[in-house]
Amino acid sequence: MVRRVFALRTGKLAVGILVFIAMLAILGPILAPHDPLGSTATTLAGPSGKHWLGTDYLGRDVFSRLLAGSRASVVGSVEVALVALVVGVIPGLLSVYLGRVFEWVSLRLADTLIALPFLVFAVAVTALLGNGITQAMFVVGVLVSPLFFRVSRAATLSVARSQYVELALISGASVGWIVRRHAWVKVLPAIAVALAQTMGVGFIIVSSLTFLGIGVQPPAPTWGGLLASDLNYLHFQPYAPVAPAVVIMATVWGCNLLADAIRDVSGENGRALVNSRKARSNRLAAQPLLVESSR
Amino acid sequence: MPAEANPAVLQISDLDVYYGARRRRRQALDGVSLQVSRGETVGLIGETGSGKSTLARTVLGLVPAAAGHIRIDGEAVAGYSRRQWRTLRRRGVIQYVFQDPLRSLDPDVTIEDSLIEPLLIQGVGRTEALRRVRPLLQRVHLDTELLARLPGELSGGQRQRIAVARALVTEPELVILDEPVSALDSANRVEVLEILKQLRAAGVALVFISHDLGSVAGIADRVAVMYQGRLVETGPTRQVITAPQHVYTRLLVGSAPTLHSAAADRAERAALRAALQHV
Numbered sequence: 320m321v322r323r324v325f326a327l328r329t330g331k332l333a334v335g336i337l338v339f340i341a342m343l344a345i346l347g348p349i350l351a352p353h354d355p356l357g358s359t360a361t362t363l364a365g366p367s368g369k370h371w372l373g374t375d376y377l378g379r380d381v382f383s384r385l386l387a388g389s390r391a392s393v394v395g396s397v398e399v400a401l402v403a404l405v406v407g408v409i410p411g412l413l414s415v416y417l418g419r420v421f422e423w424v425s426l427r428l429a430d431t432l433i434a435l436p437f438l439v440f441a442v443a444v445t446a447l448l449g450n451g452i453t454q455a456m457f458v459v460g461v462l463v464s465p466l467f468f469r470v471s472r473a474a475t476l477s478v479a480r481s482q483y484v485e486l487a488l489i490s491g492a493s494v495g496w497i498v499r500r501h502a503w504v505k506v507l508p509a510i511a512v513a514l515a516q517t518m519g520v521g522f523i524i525v526s527s528l529t530f531l532g533i534g535v536q537p538p539a540p541t542w543g544g545l546l547a548s549d550l551n552y553l554h555f556q557p558y559a560p561v562a563p564a565v566v567i568m569a570t571v572w573g574c575n576l577l578a579d580a581i582r583d584v585s586g587e588n589g590r591a592l593v594n595s596r597k598a599r600s601n602r603l604a605a606q607p608l609l610v611e612s613s614r
Numbered sequence: 615m616p617a618e619a620n621p622a623v624l625q626i627s628d629l630d631v632y633y634g635a636r637r638r639r640r641q642a643l644d645g646v647s648l649q650v651s652r653g654e655t656v657g658l659i660g661e662t663g664s665g666k667s668t669l670a671r672t673v674l675g676l677v678p679a680a681a682g683h684i685r686i687d688g689e690a691v692a693g694y695s696r697r698q699w700r701t702l703r704r705r706g707v708i709q710y711v712f713q714d715p716l717r718s719l720d721p722d723v724t725i726e727d728s729l730i731e732p733l734l735i736q737g738v739g740r741t742e743a744l745r746r747v748r749p750l751l752q753r754v755h756l757d758t759e760l761l762a763r764l765p766g767e768l769s770g771g772q773r774q775r776i777a778v779a780r781a782l783v784t785e786p787e788l789v790i791l792d793e794p795v796s797a798l799d800s801a802n803r804v805e806v807l808e809i810l811k812q813l814r815a816a817g818v819a820l821v822f823i824s825h826d827l828g829s830v831a832g833i834a835d836r837v838a839v840m841y842q843g844r845l846v847e848t849g850p851t852r853q854v855i856t857a858p859q860h861v862y863t864r865l866l867v868g869s870a871p872t873l874h875s876a877a878a879d880r881a882e883r884a885a886l887r888a889a890l891q892h893v
Binding site: 481482483485486487488489490491492493496500501504505 | 674676699700701702703704705706708709710712714717718719720722723728731732735736780784
């Protein structure tokens with residue numbers, strides 16, 4: 320699977336982008352040329368040799384804030400994705416197999432989560448578990464998990480009624496066997512696409528929570544927070560939102576590319592792709608012969 | 615030998631099966647009794663919706679029985695828990711072949727992995743499983759180079775032969791075949807039927823489900839005819855074909871295409887159909 324993803328040009332590009340973002344998250348705070356929290360007298364300055372991306376409304380260096388904020392943003396959205404995976408995908412897969420009671424309960428829980436007012440839930444959880452980025456991301460992960468629940472359940476349902484699953488059952492397969500051997504591969508592409516989307520939405524939600532004082536506290540920088548504060552000063556610095564928007568877009572784009580690549584190489588599609596490539600290279604190899612024989 | 619003490623590999627008595635609940639509940643099987651001896655080939659005939667596949671699925675534990683008894687290899691399975699079913703199934707006594715080989719093989723799993731799956735579930739190691747699978751491929755006239763392919767890269771006939779080979783890996787006593795040749799063209803049909811005959815010669819009991827008496831006549835020792843959830847006639851193949859007792863069987867026999875005048879047949883069939891309304 321990994322090798323097949325790398326065989327695709329988009330797969331390479333996606334992994335490249337994501338590795339770059341990950342490096343940014345690891346090294347960003349160290350590389351920042353200025354103190355991301357230190358304000359100066361020159362507020363809302365344009366880009367210059369000293370401040371590459373200018374300064375914000377408190378005179379803080381935007382480039383440094385962007386680098387320093389990368390870790391919280393990336394770790395945050397990864398955490399959202401992981402929580403959503405665990406809380407959504409695993410029950411989604413099992414809801415098909417673990418009998419009616421589990422199915423009914425998990426479906427109602429998913430419906431409840433969809434109906435739950437987002438802000439009320441976020442405030443309640445931070446009141447319960449304390450305020451912090453981990454808790455905030457947990458909230459977000461739980462709230463987007465119904466999407467993952469539905470997606471993985473739908474994909475599993477189509478597999479569960481299939482004859483090859485019945486044949487495996489007739490041979491004495493357990494639920495775990497069927498999930499590992501048959502269901503997982505069909506569910507993976509659908510989840511990968513949902514995951515890429517969630518990563519993107521995650522950045523935006525982190526910033527909107529910051530705005531309410533939940534999760535990352537205001538002076539600490541995040542990409543979403545930068546975007547939000549830049550939007551308030553759009554009149555003075557119309558170009559300012561571009562920098563945080565570009566990094567957010569690049570990350571989401573990388574995730575989407577990777578999801579597409581995974582979908583393209585998994586299962587039957589992937590096999591068809593590999594075969595068509597093989598056929599093409601065979602044709603190319605055969606071409607000189609054809610030309611000679613036509614002479 | 616215990617095999618001689620209990621010659622039946624499958625014993626079904628007074629089996630009732632219902633689908634749906636409460637007001638939508640309807641009976642799919644009504645008092646079905648059938649016995650399959652070791653090495654015997656039984657043709658199970660009936661029209662769509664007559665309960666043939668339900669009977670097979672009940673035997674395999676995929677559909678719960680409301681009443682009656684099923685004995686598989688001497689073991690009474692009525693009221694078995696999921697765990698008990700799993701233990702029984704892992705012995706691989708009964709295997710099943712579906713009608714459509716395109717859907718009965720996982721499109722994302724290679725032929726090799728599909729074939730050895732029943733053995734892996736039993737806990738057999740991968741190398742040992744592969745060693746056991748190779749001679750089976752010869753038995754179904756397929757090349758070992760197909761092992762690395764996916765089902766989508768095989769023809770329908772090849773896929774169905776893979777499905778048959780897969781049913782044989784656990785060395786079953788009984789193979790239930792649900793219309794195994796109706797999705798195939800005539801050349802492949804002959805080939806698969808030939809493989810099944812070899813199986814019968816090797817002493818494997820077969821239950822051959824079909825809607826068409828003709829396709830079963832050449833291979834079955836006995837024929838059981840189902841109509842609307844009931845077993846209406848059972849007997850040696852020759853007897854059922856030459857002297858059908860039940861009106862429905864007479865209609866089935868009459869429906870087989872023949873070379874002589876069709877007009878007389880048509881009138882006779884119409885009369886039989888009218889008689890069937892009153893059964």
